[in-house]
Amino acid sequence: MTRGDLLKDLANEAVEATIVDVATGIILVAFLLFLSVGFIAIRFVVEPANALTAKIKKIKPEDLEKRIKVQDVPKELFPIASAMNDALERVENSFEQQKHFITDAAHELRTPLTIFLNRLELKIPPSTAKDKLINDARYISRIVEQLLDLSRAQNMTGQQLSTLILSDVVKNVCSHLAPMAVDKNQALELVDKCDVCTVKADEGELTVIIKNLLENAIKHTPPGAGIRVSISNRAFSVEDSGKGIASEMQEQIFERFWQENQSDRSGSGLGLAITKELLSHYDATISVSTSSTLGGAKFYVKFVNG
Numbered sequence: 001m002t003r004g005d006l007l008k009d010l011a012n013e014a015v016e017a018t019i020v021d022v023a024t025g026i027i028l029v030a031f032l033l034f035l036s037v038g039f040i041a042i043r044f045v046v047e048p049a050n051a052l053t054a055k056i057k058k059i060k061p062e063d064l065e066k067r068i069k070v071q072d073v074p075k076e077l078f079p080i081a082s083a084m085n086d087a088l089e090r091v092e093n094s095f096e097q098q099k100h101f102i103t104d105a106a107h108e109l110r111t112p113l114t115i116f117l118n119r120l121e122l123k124i125p126p127s128t129a130k131d132k133l134i135n136d137a138r139y140i141s142r143i144v145e146q147l148l149d150l151s152r153a154q155n156m157t158g159q160q161l162s163t164l165i166l167s168d169v170v171k172n173v174c175s176h177l178a179p180m181a182v183d184k185n186q187a188l189e190l191v192d193k194c195d196v197c198t199v200k201a202d203e204g205e206l207t208v209i210i211k212n213l214l215e216n217a218i219k220h221t222p223p224g225a226g227i228r229v230s231i232s233n234r235a236f237s238v239e240d241s242g243k244g245i246a247s248e249m250q251e252q253i254f255e256r257f258w259q260e261n262q263s264d265r266s267g268s269g270l271g272l273a274i275t276k277e278l279l280s281h282y283d284a285t286i287s288v289s290t291s292s293t294l295g296g297a298k299f300y301v302k303f304v305n306g
Helices: 003-057 075-123 128-155 166-183 203-220 271-279
Strands: 161-165 187-192 198-202 226-232 235-239 284-289 298-303
Touching: 075 128, 128 271, 161 166, 161 203, 166 187, 166 203, 166 226, 198 203, 198 298, 203 226, 203 235, 203 271, 203 298, 271 284
Parallel strands: 187 226
Antiparallel strands: 161 198, 226 235, 235 298, 284 298
């Protein structure tokens, strides 16, 4: 091989190496640029999508009137936000129709049920079958009345708010329901930890709230056991001696018609749902725990304003 050929080969090898290095550099830069552009694109798409998802998650079943502000979302997500608003409107309309149906049905059923119960009590000769029919009729009447209570709670717009002495309202309810506890040989204890505790509420609604919680305690407390109602500053609690409520069920108990034992005919599963609905009218909270010193459940209601 001549010297010229050798120099030519060396030059070719040097050029090839340079081309490979340049090509590798270009590919690396292009790859990094691709990653950067992809990251930026994903960020501009994912972050608004996550923000939109967070807004949707904040809409609870009790907030169906809320809508997503489409002007606050990127134009790429505008169709999704609009579709979500349309879906919410349809659900809200369906829910309103359901509420009206339940209210109308309960009103229509109340009068014939009352007539039927009166006829059973006055015109049918005493028998075991008569007693069962009367119990069934009273059970259905109770459900109808609670459906009406729930409807009134949902559609309440003009509560007569006033400053109430909490202990007076609680004591009146306890006096009214004390015979139920006596019938079951239960000890009903009232503990007043506050001289003059006031809350701002509608007296009728507050009475129903306390009544539902105390009736629930009487129902779940075995004969011969105790129930404690305690009053403190802008708050009260109701404790029973029942078996308590498992932690995984402590949210479900406020759902309509929910009962741990669905074959239980001693209740309708509406009392706690009505209680929570009424409390939503105020700056108030309700919690349940199994920390009762009596061994059962403890319901604690707290009003912020007094």
